[in-house]
Amino acid sequence: EPEVTQTPSHQVTQMGQEVILRCVPISNHLYFYWYRQILGQKVEFLVSFYNNEISEKSEIFDDQFSVERPDGSNFTLKIRSTKLEDSAMYFCASSEEGMIRSIQYFGAGTRLSVL
């Protein structure tokens, strides 16, 4: 069964450093998403991406965040200068369609620890 894969599974970084979280969506999907879950809190929507541009973003997704689809398979989330409060589990998801009733398929997540 096709699945969304995320690497690395755990990333440790120093405060102020840049990190790139990587995702390989399901191959025929056209819509891509990032979510995060701070320990003990809800999974929160960050951004959706379609046709090589951001289609929607939450208030969490400020200027220190960026997303990119550098080639035909990868979808990345970059955090430019990490803060302690960026420590969280980051989930990538993809879907065939962008309608509210489409199913989003999730990866296993990348746990980011900012020291």
Place this chain on the structure above:
Amino acid sequence: AQSVTQLDSHVSVSEGTPVLLRCNYSSSYSPSLFWYVQHPNKGLQLLLKYTSAATLVKGINGFEAEFKKSETSFHLTKPSAHMSDAAEYFCVVSDLWGGGADGLTFGKGTHLIIQP
């Protein structure tokens, strides 16, 4: 704005007994509702979804959920728990007018524990 409340952070049942995971939602329009499950070190897996068709929705692994508009609930049930059901369960809503566009709104999750 849409929101989801999962009423129990932890639920513990014995193997072979029924499971009930409770979820209430708030939505300004006709919502789509989902239950996702997360096993340790695995991705979020879709159990079932409601998208304005039949109010009783059957999912994978024997789970089902009933959409009750009058109660704004979408509780997840299973007649007989199995040890492999131990996991974190998320109730999720998607609303055309939710403001997050394609973004899903998650509940905090319910940790299901199965006692042998």
